[in-house]
Amino acid sequence: MTMAAEQRSGATPGETAARPEVEALLARSHRLGADPRNTNYAGGNASAKGTATDPVTAGDVELMWVKGSGGDLGTLTAGGLAALRLDRLRALTGVYPGVEREDEMVAAFDYCLHGKGGAAPSIDTAMHGLVDAPHVDHLHPDSGIALACAADGEDLTRECFGGTVLWVPWRRPGFQLGLDIAALHEAHPEAIGCVLGGHGITAWGRTSEECEENSLHIIRTAERFLEERGRTEPFGTVLDGYEALPEEERRARAAALAPVVRGLASRDRAQVGHYDDGEAVLDFLSRTEHRRLAALGTSCPDHFLRTKVRPLVLDLPATASLEEMTVRLRELHEEYRAEYRAYYERHATPDSPPLRGADPAIVLVPGVGMFSFGKDKQTARVAGEFYRNALNVMRGAEAVSSYAPIEESEKFRIEYWALEEAKLRRMPPPRPLASRVALVTGAGSGIGRAIAHRLAAEGACVVVADRDADGARKVADELGGPDTAVPVTVDVTAEGQIAAAFDEAVRAFGGIDLVVNNAGISVSKPLAETTAEDWDRQHSIMARGSFLVSREAARVMTAQGMGGDLVYISSKNGVFAGPNNIAYGAAKADQAHQVRLLAAELGEHGIRVNGVNPDGVVRGSGIFAGGWGARRAAVYGVPEEKLGEFYAQRTLLKREVLPEHVANAVFALTGGDLSHTTGLHIPVDAGVAAAFLR
Structure with missing residues (x-):
């Protein structure tokens, strides 16, 4: 290919990243x-302007690279940038139909794009392109928003910065805001x-x-202005009885409340939860002004979205009983839903x-902390982080003035913005187990590990439970870390450890939807x-252990x-009577009947109880590797390394059963x-006629 032909081919993301303007932009964005x-997760954007070669004319063309819709500055890549021709973008001012129709301009940005690939231009593209400066940052720092949301923010901005930083009255993000800022930049x-x-x-x-x-x-x-000029207790004095509970009591209360709160927040659609008992949250909830400020809501669009x-x-105060809190939360939830529908x-x-759902995304409990909710763990966690940002904004604004967020009608215009709705519709469909929380016992190896991997791949958050702490931690890391999986160390024979594991699980994800009783040994x-x-020992781990786990799960x-x-x-051995297997087979039969008993008892609560009966899973099995394989091979008179093949040959399908096959059945x-x-x-046994269910 000639140099001219290469110039006309259009820049790839790799070539874009190699440009000095883009390299500088990405480095700045990351810092x-x-x-x-400086800014919240996925909030704000940055841009750079420069000259490139037009792939059609081979002449120079002025371009702008800007963070696209949905990206995050801290992790921005060249593929997350939109590249636009500035001549075409600025020509849009000549066809701009006015603020009442400014949303139409977003579709026009697509006609200003340069080259192939790249991200979709965001609503803030006009702000970056119309301001006549080579580099532009738009950020959502708590200190800046505190001034922006103060009742006398314009005067405070002038006092803080003199004439070097200008005040722009509230306007919804869009083309007109870009024009306003461009005019101010030109005039000053x-x-x-x-x-x-x-x-x-x-x-x-x-x-x-x-x-x-x-x-x-x-x-x-x-930041310095707010700290030096602000009063010391912007949220008021401490309310008697609303102080943070001692840590152990606070976390126990959070674990007891989390499933209740998650159920309320999931009335319209299932949500995953996140719990935060940080000092900033607890202090806010202990102060006299917390109800007034919380009722005003958040202000920055990134926050309240x-x-x-x-x-x-x-x-209620932190000293209220668990029962009192539960009853009152249910009452307040009904009131919240009615108020949201009225809004x-x-x-x-x-x-x-259409109305997207009337349940809260943030639930605040004095003395205990904050529960935040979203379609997955990351969304729930980020929602809580944004409310922490909002608390910082309130604190700053109240320190130097009074907190005065934008009008409710303006919040609605953004929350139910057609452009926001279009962004939601572009999102990929959820995976089958999205918003579900699973706990798998014995998940540090073998069948349990395979089940944990399959459930996570299908969208579930997974609690990896195993008595081997290192094994549980390793599997949780394999699954992607705390936004997908958390490890818990638990011996299923110990009631206290089981209760603690479920408490940890509900604090991590809000609750539990799916429990797999997999832990076991064999004699x-x-x-x-x-x-x-x-x-x-056999019955304590499998029969008693699964009973204890199921009891806590049902609670x-x-x-x-x-x-x-x-x-x-369970196992085919719960049905099939094999030799030298009395303890294991009887324990598996106990588990099999627990399935029937609990299905009959828990159906009224919408809890389904089912079982999987595998044949011997040799490869990848911790049980078989721990001695069971050698003993069963001796019983059948085959070498241990041939045991899997032996099991396969006695089946109707002549196939060996692997951990992944059991995981497939759990997902089914x-x-x-x-x-x-x-x-x-x-049955997951490749066809063992003697184990057919009758």
């Missing part, structure tokens, strides 16, 4: 996005940026370094998107050689009121297609 004082060439009322900050510079310096100057100057316009706040009806127009001896200790699931699944990994029972099935055992 700014790495510090939560001495300015380095502006505070956007109710929203955030924008800064600019002639170089990437200067732009970053200006952004940080605005943020740090605002994730937290909803306001949280649900329990209006929607006050502001909805005939072309508004292979003739009757005469089987000791009472062998019998007791959580009934508190949630969302139904659920219990799955027992819980993935949604068998929603009306309970009390069932699925």
Whole structure:
């Protein structure tokens, strides 16, 4: 290919990343996005302008690279940038139909794109392109938003910065806001940026370094101003009885409340939860002004799109009993839903998107902390982080003035914005187990590990439970870490450890929807050689252990009121009478009947109970590797390394059963297609006629 042909081919993401302007932009974005004082997760955007070769004319063309829709500054890559021709973008001012139709301009951005690939342009593209500065940052720092949301924010901005940072009254993000900022920049060439009322900050510079310096100057100057000028107790004095409970008591209360709160927050659609008992949250809830401020809601669009316009706040002291808190939370939830529907009806127009759900995303409990909710763990966690940002904003605004967020009607215009609705519709469909929380015992190896991997691959959050702490931690790391999986160390013979494991699980994810009783051992001896200790140990881990785990699971699931699944990994040995297997076979038969008994008892709560009966799983099995394989091979007179093949040859399908095959059956029972099935055992044995269910 000739050089001219290469120029005309259009830049690939790799070539884009190699450009010095883009390299500087990405490095700046990463530095700014790495510090939560500068901007929140996935909030704000940055841009750079430069000259490139037009692939059609081979002449120079002025371009802008800007963070696209949905990206995060801290992890931004070249593929997350939108590249636009500035001549075409700025020509849109000539066809702009006015603020009432400014949303139409977003579709026009697509006609300004340069080259192939890249991210979709965001609503803030106009702000970056119309401001005549080579580099522009738009950020959501808590200190800047505190000034932006203060009742006298314009005066405070002038006092804080003099004339170097300008004030822009609240305007919804879009083309008109870009025009407003561009006009201010042109009229005040001495300015380095502006505070956007109710929203955030924008800064600019002639170089990437200067732009970053200006952004940080605005943020740090605002921080110092709030600290030096602000009063010491902006949230008021401490309310008697609302102080944080002692840590152990607080976390126990959180574990008891989490399933209840999650069930309330999931009335319209299932949600995953996140618990936060950080000092900032607990201090806010202990103060006299917390109810007034919480009722005002959040202000920055990035905040309330994730937290909803306001949280649900329990209006009881921390000293109230668990029963009192539970009853009151249910009452307040009904009130919240009615108020949210009224909010929607006050502001909805005939072309508004339908109401998306009336449940809270943030629930605040004095003395205990904050529960936040979302479609998955990351969304739930980020919602809580955004409410922490909002608390910082409230604290700053109240320290120097009074907190005055944007009007409720403006919040509705953004929450139910057609452009926001379109973004939601572009999201991929959820995976089958999305928003479900699973706990798998014996998940540190073998069948349990395979089940944990399959459930996580199908969208579930997974609690990896195993008495081997290192094994549990390793599997949780394999699954992607705390936004997907958490490890818990538990011996299923110990009631206290089981209760602690479920408490840890509900604090991590809000509750439990799916429990797999997989933990087990095996003893292979003739009757005469089987000791009472062998019998007791076998039954203690499998029969008693699965009973204890199921009892705790049922407690959580009934508190949630969302139904659920219990799955027992039983065995064909619960049906098939093999030699030298009295303790193991009897324990598996006990588990098999637990499935039937619990299916009959828990059905009224929407909890389904089913089982899986595998044949011997040799490869990848911790049980077989621990001695069971050698003993069973001796019983059948085959070499241990041939045991899997031996099992396969005695089946109708002549196939060996692997851990993944058992995991497939667990998913089949819980993935949604068998929603009306309970009390069932699925054989996963490649066809052992003697183990057919009758």
